[in-house]
Amino acid sequence: MATAIREVGVWRQTRTLLLKNYLIKCRTKKSSVQEILFPLFFLFWLILISMMHPNKKYEEVPDIELNPMDKSILSNLILGYTPVTNITSSIMQRVSADHLPDVIITEEYANEKEMLASSLSKPSNFVGVVFKDFMSYELRFFPDMIPVSSIYMDSRAGCSKSCEAAQYWSSGFTVLQASIDAAIIQLKTNVSLWKELESTKAVIMGGNCYYRNSYLFSRLILLYLVIAFSPFGYFLAIHIVIK
Template structure:
């Protein structure tokens, strides 16, 4: 019996509260209209922003095998190396005579600083080789020829035709590296591995279908969501304060 009375009391209170809120909304038509129109206005802009900046969808990309290593990629290349020793001279002579006889012009530099200074006045087909010892070296290409960073992070939109990492293959970087490596191996062991190195294949790994989300429009949308529903909190706070003031006056 007590439970039934309590349920009736809760329902009566809820109905009375809803009726009271309805009457308040009817009496404050201006604020009620604002409470409805402001969120609708902001939601309209949210929809417009979403339509202007849709998510980028990319289909699945299969693996793609690149063309075999081609020595013609190094046509008219000017190859400078340092330091000049019997070992480095033999390595570069073997590269020029055995692997790249028609496409390489070699120049000798006494030190790395001289090579760098000379490269400033050279065209973009200049490549520097800095030997650290008899087996290790560094290749110095111009920045627009090979990727500047070994870590490449960018949108797939910029990789639709030719990814930046492929420049290592298309610029002749790999061919030159393989030629120098084989020359070093041949001088150390009297055995050539050029056929094995020349048969190296490169494959651009495929990617699954993805949806790329632009972070800036999403951030704007989140801010607009907060603004869109702020009128509800604003008018609710006004009604609560007004109710409290009314009770204080009655007290």
């Protein structure tokens, strides 16, 4: 019985508050219209801006098979390496004599600082190899020969065999890396895999058609939504505080 009376009281109180708010809205028509029109006004401009800046369409891209690995790309390449040890000398000897004969010229440097200083006076066909240990190394190319970043962010729609995504292949980076890897494997296991690595093929993977907004526009939409609904939140907060 007490529960039924309580439910009737809650419903009566809710109905009374709704009626009270309705009467207030009728008496304060200007404020009520502002509460409705402000969000609608900003929403209208958001829709208009979206129509003026439609999503960019990227067409479907087929797979593109690159040219076979070509050693002649490294013709007259000056290959400097550091540090100079029995192991690194043996690796570079195999690279220059067995894998890339009559293609590269090797130079020894005591340390990385000396190699860097020497590279400043070298032509653009100079490449440095810095061995970290027996199994790992770093290739140092001039910045204009390979992409600045290994993460390719642009669309592949206009990508061909000469685009940035294929520069690692066309600049000779991959050929040189494969020859050094083959020399390390042969030195470690006494098995030559250069023929297998030399016959490696590369394909720029295609992609499906998709739509994408610009990065800046997507961030502006989030900010605009906050501005658009801030009047509604303002009026709602006022009513809650009053109640």
